[in-house]
Amino acid sequence: MKFKDSKYVEKMSEITNELYKHGWDERNGGNVSLRLTQDEVDQFDDLDKTLRNIPIKFDATPLAGQYFLVTGTGRYFKNVHNYPERDTGLVRITDEGNSVDLLWGFNDGGEPTSEFPSHLMTHINRQKVDSNQRVVMHCHPTNLVALSFTHELDEGSVSRLLWKMQAESLVVFPEGIGIIPYMTPGTNEIGQATADKMNEFRVVMWPHHGIFACGDSMDEVYGLIETVEKACMIYTAIKSQGGDILQSITDDDLRDLAKSFNVTPNPNFLSMQPINN
Structure with missing residues (x-):
């Protein structure tokens, strides 16, 4: 063949x-x-x-x-x-x-x-976390990039925001989303910063640029990015409708979701004080 x-x-x-x-x-x-x-x-x-x-x-x-x-x-x-x-x-x-x-x-x-060196750095770190992970994907999701201009670049705040935009978010990326500072793409420096975050996260925001994600298969990683971007898109739609959130998924709802789907949310993020968006 x-x-x-x-x-x-x-x-x-x-x-x-x-x-x-x-x-x-x-x-x-x-x-x-x-x-x-x-x-x-x-x-x-x-x-x-x-x-x-x-x-x-x-x-x-x-x-x-x-x-x-x-x-x-x-x-x-x-x-x-x-x-x-x-x-x-x-x-x-x-x-x-x-x-x-x-x-x-x-x-x-x-x-x-x-960006191949950046991919290889992530592959090195993720194989230590989970030897089944074999895919690294980088792209430029529109609403995620836009969010990096308008929202505080704090991992806990961004992760909680995206979890609360749709029930699927907590299930798909319960560890949350990692964030690095803006850095010049195509350099080993951005690759190493990303790989370091990959010790804790499967998805990392590159502010004002895009996203880096990893997983077991191309379908899984594509779906991970798709879920993150859908949550950002919902937030964009909320802002375009005036930005007033009258009701939302609560922390207790998130805990119920985690229990129902047998996932463990990042405890540092779930226990944060509620944020104003």
Whole structure:
């Protein structure tokens, strides 16, 4: 079986197209990486040689030998489903950790996304938390970015706000949402700050820019981002209707939700004093 016909390439094409259609990955904004296991790679008969070696600006030694299907730098998500072998690539982290071996894709000379070091830093930290987590996704959800301009950038306040916008929020991201300061994208500094937050959270806001999220599958991470953005969209709609909240989900409601769905909300956030929005 050829890798281009695999379910992994198919899912990457589907998800990147959905992200684009939502308006979260304009132009060449956004990137996705999926970790594959050795057994998953071994089932394909066209991944037995290195096409070329690509340097990376990060020491990824802790991930040496691991495989990642990743979107390319400068690539438009609206094109991935038509040109997956050009706009994505399967790479293996070398033993030295400072480069990757390209096994498939990037057939026009392309390279992994400029945010690949940030992805790898998150993969390193999340594997320590949950070895099943294998996807990192970055995009620019409109209402989440807007919220970062108008709301205090406090993790507890933002998390509680989004929990109270819809019942699904607490169930999908009970640990809340992490927030880093505004930082220049494409740098190792923003990658490390994000990875540090990923020790506690599966979703991190990049103020005035976008979101970083991780999980077990592309569907799960897409759904996580979708849920966060829906909560932000509801808040945007409330503000556009005048901003007066006459009734809402209470803290006791949140506790009942947590009990019913067997999730553990971040206790530091649930016990905070009520906020005025």
